[in-house]
Amino acid sequence: KAVSELTVLKQEQADKPKEATGWKAGTIGAEISIGSDVLFSSGRATLTTSGKRALGSVASSIMSNHPGKNIRVYGHTDGDPIRKSKKLWSDNLDLSANRAMAVTRYLISRGISGSLIESIGMGSTRPIAGNKSAADKKKNRRVEIMIIN
Numbered sequence: 001k002a003v004s005e006l007t008v009l010k011q012e013q014a015d016k017p018k019e020a021t022g023w024k025a026g027t028i029g030a031e032i033s034i035g036s037d038v039l040f041s042s043g044r045a046t047l048t049t050s051g052k053r054a055l056g057s058v059a060s061s062i063m064s065n066h067p068g069k070n071i072r073v074y075g076h077t078d079g080d081p082i083r084k085s086k087k088l089w090s091d092n093l094d095l096s097a098n099r100a101m102a103v104t105r106y107l108i109s110r111g112i113s114g115s116l117i118e119s120i121g122m123g124s125t126r127p128i129a130g131n132k133s134a135a136d137k138k139k140n141r142r143v144e145i146m147i148i149n
Contacts, residue, residue, distance in 0.1 A: 023061065029149040030066065032058060036077075036099065036141035043085030045098035047106055055103060058145060059110035070148040071107070071117045075100035078140040079124040079131035097121025103143050 022032045039051035047055070062071065075096035082089050089095040100119040108114045129136035 026146055029147040031144055031146040033142050033144045035138065036143065037138065039143060040099060045095065045102045047102055052106060055106050056110060059107050059112055062112060066147045072146045072148060073100045073103045073117060073119050074144040075121045076126060076140060076142050077124050078137035079127065080137065093121050093123035096123045099143060
């Protein structure tokens with residue numbers, strides 16, 4: 001009997017929406033950064049299945065913990081010029097803006113009011129690491145979501 005109760009409890013926990021982890025206090029409010037490799041395939045601005053899963057958790061967290069607050073979605077890239085997907089994007093600014101808009105559209109689809117969200121493409125203008133190594137470039141390719149207090 002105890003084993004079956006434990007199984008039921010585990011299933012109930014698994015069925016609950018997961019709280020987004022990774023939020024930190026920023027200068028203007030809470031913020032979270034998600035690597036572009038989690039959200040998108042290389043050179044693309046269409047959300048992957050894992051990206052939708054991560055953003056679903058973020059959307060739930062926003063609605064639970066920050067209802068009615070304004071939100072900024074920043075898209076960032078590394079400093080490498082667009083090569084392979086040149087037919088899709090004119091440059092990194094174009095790619096980053098489209099990625100920010102994809103995230104915004106997904107948040108709207110999860111119930112967050114579009115009137116609360118700003119989408120901002122930063123391109124490679126705000127790196128958080130150098131652009132020489134693959135590991136540093138990966139850190140720079142990200143989407144940041146900020147709650148404005």
